Amino acid sequence: MEIFANLALGFSVALTPFTLFLAVVGCFLGTIIGAMPGLGPSNGVAILIPLAFTLGLDATAALVLMTSVYYGAMYGGRISSILLNIPGDEPALMTTLDGYPMARQGRAGDALVISGVASFFGAFMATIGLMLLAPMLARVAYLFGPAEYFALYLLAFCTLGGIASNNQAKAALAAAIGLGISMIGLDNTTGMPRFTGGNLHLMDGVDFLVAIVGLFAVSEVFFFIESHGRGSAIGVKLARITIPVKDIVNSGWTMVRATLIGFFAGVLPGAGASLGSFLAYTGEKAVAKDRDSFGKGNPRGVAAPEAGNNAAAGGALVPMLTLGVPGSGTTAVLLALLMTLNITPGPTLFADRPEVVWGLIASLLIANIVLLVMNVPLVKLFVRILTVPGWVLLPMVTMISFVGIYSLSGSYFDLLLMVAFGVMGYFFRKMDIPTVPIILGILLGNNMEDSLRRAMVISGGDWTFLFSSGIAIGLWVAAIAGFVAPMFLRGLLRKPQAITD
Amino acid sequence: MRTDRIFGLAVVLGALAYIASAFQLQTSFLSDPVGSRTFPIIVGSVAAVCGLVMVVSPDPEPDWPHGRTWARLGIAVLVLVGYAYALRPWGFVLPTALAAGIISYQINPRPMAAALTGIGLSVGLYLLFKYALGLGLMALPRDFPG
Numbered sequence: 001m002e003i004f005a006n007l008a009l010g011f012s013v014a015l016t017p018f019t020l021f022l023a024v025v026g027c028f029l030g031t032i033i034g035a036m037p038g039l040g041p042s043n044g045v046a047i048l049i050p051l052a053f054t055l056g057l058d059a060t061a062a063l064v065l066m067t068s069v070y071y072g073a074m075y076g077g078r079i080s081s082i083l084l085n086i087p088g089d090e091p092a093l094m095t096t097l098d099g100y101p102m103a104r105q106g107r108a109g110d111a112l113v114i115s116g117v118a119s120f121f122g123a124f125m126a127t128i129g130l131m132l133l134a135p136m137l138a139r140v141a142y143l144f145g146p147a148e149y150f151a152l153y154l155l156a157f158c159t160l161g162g163i164a165s166n167n168q169a170k171a172a173l174a175a176a177i178g179l180g181i182s183m184i185g186l187d188n189t190t191g192m193p194r195f196t197g198g199n200l201h202l203m204d205g206v207d208f209l210v211a212i213v214g215l216f217a218v219s220e221v222f223f224f225i226e227s228h229g230r231g232s233a234i235g236v237k238l239a240r241i242t243i244p245v246k247d248i249v250n251s252g253w254t255m256v257r258a259t260l261i262g263f264f265a266g267v268l269p270g271a272g273a274s275l276g277s278f279l280a281y282t283g284e285k286a287v288a289k290d291r292d293s294f295g296k297g298n299p300r301g302v303a304a305p306e307a308g309n310n311a312a313a314g315g316a317l318v319p320m321l322t323l324g325v326p327g328s329g330t331t332a333v334l335l336a337l338l339m340t341l342n343i344t345p346g347p348t349l350f351a352d353r354p355e356v357v358w359g360l361i362a363s364l365l366i367a368n369i370v371l372l373v374m375n376v377p378l379v380k381l382f383v384r385i386l387t388v389p390g391w392v393l394l395p396m397v398t399m400i401s402f403v404g405i406y407s408l409s410g411s412y413f414d415l416l417l418m419v420a421f422g423v424m425g426y427f428f429r430k431m432d433i434p435t436v437p438i439i440l441g442i443l444l445g446n447n448m449e450d451s452l453r454r455a456m457v458i459s460g461g462d463w464t465f466l467f468s469s470g471i472a473i474g475l476w477v478a479a480i481a482g483f484v485a486p487m488f489l490r491g492l493l494r495k496p497q498a499i500t501d
Numbered sequence: 502m503r504t505d506r507i508f509g510l511a512v513v514l515g516a517l518a519y520i521a522s523a524f525q526l527q528t529s530f531l532s533d534p535v536g537s538r539t540f541p542i543i544v545g546s547v548a549a550v551c552g553l554v555m556v557v558s559p560d561p562e563p564d565w566p567h568g569r570t571w572a573r574l575g576i577a578v579l580v581l582v583g584y585a586y587a588l589r590p591w592g593f594v595l596p597t598a599l600a601a602g603i604i605s606y607q608i609n610p611r612p613m614a615a616a617l618t619g620i621g622l623s624v625g626l627y628l629l630f631k632y633a634l635g636l637g638l639m640a641l642p643r644d645f646p647g
Contacts, residue, residue, distance in 0.1 A: 415585035461534030
């Protein structure tokens with residue numbers, strides 16, 4: 001079996017003491033980041049990328065470290081959801097619905113253990129799914145020419161804008177802003193500067209890391225200033241932790257169903273973990289006999305969204321690694337990491353750099369086990385971290401962001417740009433304009449334009465070439481449907497709001 | 502309502518300016534059928550349409566902060582801009598302590614706690630970056646007396 005040979009290669013990379021050490025550190029940091037209110041997988045990974053880069057790690061090591069942080073943050077997000085009713089990150093929102101009521105009934109420990117096991121199940125199974133599906137998709141991806149890639153990028157923007165936002169126009173605007181920003185700098189084909197306004201600092205374009213850290217991390221500071229740091233709770237009580245075997249066994253099938261739903265939601269480009277946890281929860285509620293107890297502290301209501309969102313986190317890696325198209329905000333950040341490390345995701349990655357891909361997969365499997373150990377017996381440690389107040393945490397995040405970006409380029413101009421992106425992020429999030437499409441636009445803009453131009457070179461300027469293959473037509477149809485359909489389904493798929501006391 | 506209308510209008514104007522400057526782009530002799538203008542023009546047009554949609558059908562007014570909060574946010578932005586300029590000439594420790602302290606004060610207005618946060622973060626992060634991560638940071642200005 002080819003897959004076992006590949007896995008053996010992967011484990012030979014991942015089981016070196018140093019890589020293993022990085023995986024453990026990454027999981028630990030990630031869980032902390034996920035648990036802190038206001039810090040989630042995307043901004044947590046974002047502020048660490050420049051630092052990982054300056055550490056001089058090689059590609060595999062950096063990738064292992066950052067994906068461990070990513071998985072860890074997905075696990076950690078549930079802690080503040082359950083204990084404080086504040087999702088540590090967006091996908092963990094659904095976990096508050098039953099997790100917080102359980103905590104109020106004095107079953108916080110049970111909820112944490114059940115959600116930890118569910119997270120493990122979802123993430124582990126999704127990693128196995130990634131292992132099986134990614135090489136297949138990579139083979140299909142060889143059939144993709146520039147026309148297909150152009151349609152695929154469009155699909156990512158459309159589904160991301162269509163499904164994950166409340167207002168199509170605002171989502172499309174965000175994508176256009178991102179794409180517009182990505183045009184700044186030298187034109188790849190002609191080598192002439194565009195939209196630089198004569199500013200030398202802009203010749204190289206706007207670094208996506210500057211935009212990511214600004215939009216995701218610096219804007220958070222402004223939100224904390226506005227809210228006076230409410231939400232950083234002090235004095236969370238947690239009794240002795242026991243393992244609620246009965247509840248875990250009872251929610252076994254729930255986890256299986258939620259994992260399947262979550263994984264496929266994650267694989268769809270643009271949909272991501274929030275959709276995974278949402279669908280998993282609503283699906284579980286729909287099939288449950290005791291539907292009324294959902295939202296009042298049903299253990300299965302905790303297991304479903306956690307298995308779903310962690311499975312989606314794994315699923316989102318499939319399109320990211322095979323096609324270079326991220327499935328969520330965080331995978332967009334991971335794509336930024338790959339690009340920083342000079343790794344081009346896509347089918348050739350599987351053929352040319354198998355040690356990177358399989359080393360990553362093997363370390364994800366290891367990371368999951370580490371995370372299960374950290375998140376069940378050691379969960380009390382992380383609960384203590386929740387008590388770090390916002391007025392210490394947010395200045396710290398800001399300073400780390402500044403040093404990270406400064407260490408990349410050593411230029412004050414990038415820092416100013418980062419602050420500008422932070423201000424922009426604050427206003428956009430206030431106005432309900434999603435920021436993830438902006439990041440995606442900056443990341444993919446040049447590739448998207450290049451594939452359009454290459455397609456036109458091949459066809460000699462014939463625009464119908466864009467719809468010349470079955471795959472391309474299918475992607476165009478999916479893109480249009482993904483953008484238009486949610487307008488009509490909005491009443492049906494209403495995002496639930498967090499319950500309040 | 503009003504925010505979306507004003508912002509939508511600004512987007513339309515910005516998009517038009519973007520398209521106009523795309524038309525001014527220099528093309529080189531090495532051109533392809535699409536050229537360097539087409540894609541930015543498409544992107545600008547999409548943005549303009551979205552801006553128009555926002556003007557025509559705005560969302561409900563977002564929940565904007567009030568006077569005092571605006572002032573605190575403004576101070577925070579100024580501090581961050583100042584910090585960006587100060588980081589190179591003044592070294593890491595002093596600007597960081599000041600900036601972290603002020604931001605901490607904006608989140609939770611307790612002077613003592615903010616001052617301690619600023620000093621603690623600046624020294625702690627300096628040690629972390631310098632010795633644990635090995636970044637080449639400068640602690641103090643080069644010509645610092647003493």
